[in-house]
Amino acid sequence: MKKHDRLYQSDSVPEDFSFSEPVVEVFDDMLARSVPLYQEVVEATAGLLDRHLKAAETICDLGCATGTTLLHLARCLRHKSPRLVGVDSSEPMLTKARRKASGYSGGGRLEFRRQDIATIAEPDCGAFILHYTLQFIRPPQRPPLIARLFDNLRPGGLLIISEKTIVADKRLNRTFIDIHHDFKRTHGYSELEIAKKREALENVLVPFSRQENETLLQEAGFSPVEPFLQWFNFYSLIGVKPH
Numbered sequence: 590m591k592k593h594d595r596l597y598q599s600d601s602v603p604e605d606f607s608f609s610e611p612v613v614e615v616f617d618d619m620l621a622r623s624v625p626l627y628q629e630v631v632e633a634t635a636g637l638l639d640r641h642l643k644a645a646e647t648i649c650d651l652g653c654a655t656g657t658t659l660l661h662l663a664r665c666l667r668h669k670s671p672r673l674v675g676v677d678s679s680e681p682m683l684t685k686a687r688r689k690a691s692g693y694s695g696g697g698r699l700e701f702r703r704q705d706i707a708t709i710a711e712p713d714c715g716a717f718i719l720h721y722t723l724q725f726i727r728p729p730q731r732p733p734l735i736a737r738l739f740d741n742l743r744p745g746g747l748l749i750i751s752e753k754t755i756v757a758d759k760r761l762n763r764t765f766i767d768i769h770h771d772f773k774r775t776h777g778y779s780e781l782e783i784a785k786k787r788e789a790l791e792n793v794l795v796p797f798s799r800q801e802n803e804t805l806l807q808e809a810g811f812s813p814v815e816p817f818l819q820w821f822n823f824y825s826l827i828g829v830k831p832h
């Protein structure tokens with residue numbers, strides 16, 4: 590059962606956000622109440638992979654957190670017998686992911702490992718997933734990471750990314766953020782919790798614009814690069830490594 594997120598209910602000054610034990614404990618609840626269309630994103634990811642992947646290929650979920658996406662893929666893509674690899678730098682996240690996966694009988698083709706995604710090496714990979722993880726990577730480290738993923742994909746392989754974004758127009762940017770805060774209020778977060786979480790994420794989560802993300806992928810060689818889902822300041826895009 591999901592433990593309710595009450596991390597930012599107290600009056601104390603928040604520390605910078607990190608994926609430590611207290612965050613991991615409430616992470617699934619936090620995601621469901623903070624990330625709009627999360628379930629739709631996971632389902633759309635499965636749909637894209639189902640149509641593009643060959644049998645028995647590797648799918649790598651980078652920043653896999655508690656394994657929600659990979660476990661969904663394990664169920665939906667069973668007929669393709671993919672090798673599913675979850676990578677994360679947070680040991681508490683991986684412990685939770687392994688616990689959630691303990692009932693899964695996928696014949697040893699589901700694995701969670703601790704690694705910095707900057708060092709990923711999965712030659713001939715069918716697909717990399719980066720859901721809400723790139724935004725936590727320092728901006729200067731993003732181009733070499735995306736280039737590395739491009740090099741590790743097989744021709745025709747996919748990179749699927751979801752991110753929080755900013756828009757250049759300040760007024761519209763403010764409106765999108767306000768609408769997201771409404772979403773959080775609807776899901777039970779108070780003004781104090783919203784303000785404190787925002788403060789904790791400052792300088793830790795650095796969103797790019799859609800244009801910046803798309804240029805990042807295009808400059809690494811991905812073509813086509815297409816958005817496939819958007820909710821105000823959240824969106825998902827796909828890049829294909831050309832044949």
Ligand SMILES: C[S@@+](CC[C@H](N)C(=O)[O-])C[C@H]1O[C@@H](n2cnc3c(N)ncnc32)[C@H](O)[C@@H]1O
Binds near residue numbers: 653707
């Ligand atoms: C917002 S969560 C991702 C959510 C997850 N992809 C999902 O859809 O449920 C970001 C994750 O990225 C991980 N992370 C951040 N930087 C990382 C890095 N350099 N290498 C590996 N994992 C990283 C964090 O530990 C965290 O679990």
